[in-house]
Amino acid sequence: MNPDDYKDIFEPFDRLVEIEILGKTFEVPENNSLLRCFQYLSLDSVSKGDFCWNRDCMNCQVWIDNNGKEKALISCRAKVKEGMKIVRLHEEVVLEDLDLDDS
Numbered sequence: 001m002n003p004d005d006y007k008d009i010f011e012p013f014d015r016l017v018e019i020e021i022l023g024k025t026f027e028v029p030e031n032n033s034l035l036r037c038f039q040y041l042s043l044d045s046v047s048k049g050d051f052c053w054n055r056d057c058m059n060c061q062v063w064i065d066n067n068g069k070e071k072a073l074i075s076c077r078a079k080v081k082e083g084m085k086i087v088r089l090h091e092e093v094v095l096e097d098l099d100l101d102d103s
């Protein structure tokens with residue numbers, strides 16, 4: 001699937017910002033929640049994931065690097081910020097379109 005076909009699900013954005021997910025850099029639309037950004041990167045798997053999108057299920061939880069400590073975020077509610085480093089994902093956050101497995 002092509003994210004351009006699904007523009008309506010994203011908040012309006014003028015540019016992409018860089019974030020890091022498990023040590024790899026990706027470009028995602030500014031002004032959107034992190035979960036939308038994951039959907040931008042892996043449309044099929046995130047669209048089919050078990051997500052409430054309204055802070056109830058906690059399946060979208062991720063952890064970012066916050067000055068060397070992990071900080072939990074609810075990705076359906078947290079807005080993306082340039083340079084964010086996501087170091088851990090809830091098991092429901094499957095980004096199958098990304099080559100994240102370094103092992």
Ligand code: FES
Pocket residue numbers: 051052053054055056057058059060061074075076077
């Ligand atoms: S998707 Fe359910 S809490 Fe974020």
